[in-house]
Amino acid sequence: MTSKALKIVGATVLSFSLVTGVYGAVSANSGTAAKKENKIIEITPFAIKDTLTWDLKGNVVDPTNTFNVTIGYPNIKLYAKNTGTESFRIEVKHNTKNTVIFNETVKAGKTVEVVNNDSNPKVPSGTYTVTVYGGSGLPKGEIVLKSSDTKWP
Structure with a gap:
């Protein structure tokens, strides 16, 4: 029973780690994307x-x-x-x-x-x-x- 409980706890911790890692990667990329989107790009053909x-x-x-x-x-x-x-x-x-x-x-x-x-x-x-x-x-x-x-x- 302890072996089964350890497997469940281990699987839960692993799943949580994966979710946290994916969330962190998405957050990092969305932050980068947000920074790129906030960058002011002026396309002025004529000054x-x-x-x-x-x-x-x-x-x-x-x-x-x-x-x-x-x-x-x-x-x-x-x-x-x-x-x-x-x-x-x-x-x-x-x-x-x-x-x-x-x-x-x-x-x-x-x-x-x-x-x-x-x-x-x-x-x-x-x-x-x-x-x-x-x-x-x-x-x-x-x-x-x-x-x-x-x-x-």
Whole structure:
């Protein structure tokens, strides 16, 4: 009888040890998984630095604005939406180098989206003058310029 009791006690202790060991392993792994899940992973394809958002109200002939490009953010994206009845042209020109990085025409009711990934021409840092030429058409719409340290697709 003692031999049978020892076998039962031994089997119980062994089972308990196995359960404790499995529980410990699961806990350790779930803790690791939890730590991995809590790790903040930012997938930001574009680190945007400078932004100009400009609403054209249709009340100014050939309006101008400025846009600054920070060193290290030479990839520029232009979005222009024309909500007016006449076409307009957007020129983005570096103030000291006189380099024009954008010269785009936006037809009435249309949208234009273009990029300059620091090529053709190169995009130097500094201040740019943004001019919208619409003449008596009084440009109406929205202009958005963004600079990034990553090339735009």
